[in-house]
């Protein structure tokens with residue numbers, strides 16, 4: 001399925017999920033084939049975007065068959081990076097990271113009320129440009145080779161958080177709260193010393209202690225704002241862990257806010273898979289494996305398993321380099337061992353779950 005804005009709906013498209021109004025009333029049921037009246041009805045409820053079954057619009061199907069077929073000998077990620085959609089997305093996310101920097105610094109330096117609607121609006125535009133939940137990881141996976149910093153990271157966490165919330169089938173109003181929490185979660189970093197933020201060797205214990213104050217200082221910035229409490233809680237709780245091993249309060253289990261539990265997973269995934277000053281990005285499959293190994297103790301099982309089971313599917317058809325140097329394409333995800341899929345190398349299939357010591361080293 002893909003996310004389509006109300007203004008781009010066409011007759012013949014099929015709804016892939018129920019459509020709800022802003023006050024959570026059911027507007028239209030999943031499976032409805034859109035006609036002129038139903039499109040008007042969706043627009044009249046000010047619904048921003050809806051999920052549509054892929055290829056459910058006849059004109060779209062015929063168009064896609066008329067275009068040139070992709071060259072399957074070129075690695076998937078290379079095809080993504082060379083696409084005009086990626087160029088547009090990359091330019092826009094960089095522009096929006098700059099804009100977010102200005103907005104967050106403005107919030108820090110003035111008493112102006114935070115306008116959540118205008119803050120989250122660019123995230124929805126980026127999601128739409130990426131082709132919705134099915135396309136956003138194609139874009140983000142290929143952006144991670146570029147060094148990024150606080151504001152790009154915050155945008156990524158908002159995009160990933162929004163997507164997790166959608167996969168969890170939360171209401172649109174809750175998805176917006178998660179999105180805003182993603183954008184604001186690291187607002188305290190605007191007050192951290194530049195030299196610590198840009199340090200290209202690991203932080204000392206003392207520096208780490210200072211850096212950890214970004215959660216409490218961030219909370220101080222937004223605590224008196226008239227915004228949803230889940231957003232404020234996410235700012236102060238996104239480094240807590242369910243087993244009590246996090247900071248600042250070593251909260252455990254159900255004392256951690258439900259939105260913060262989503263931001264925690266989005267934050268860690270983006271952090272580990274992105275380029276940082278003192279290290280290269282980790283391969284997403286290494287991160288998925290680490291989540292599978294110890295994630296259920298530290299993260300909300302519902303959030304984590306929803307995220308992992310969906311995200312591995314975004315890597316199907318990606319070309320990978322295995323730890324023995326061979327290159328192949330991911331063809332099947334093993335639901336019991338998400339980090340060990342079936343890989344096709346030339347005309348041979350390698351089941352990583354059956355191959356001890358063999359793993360995915362890099363997505364290429």
Ligand SMILES: [Fe+2]
Nearest residue numbers: 185186238239
């Ligand atoms: Fe943080």
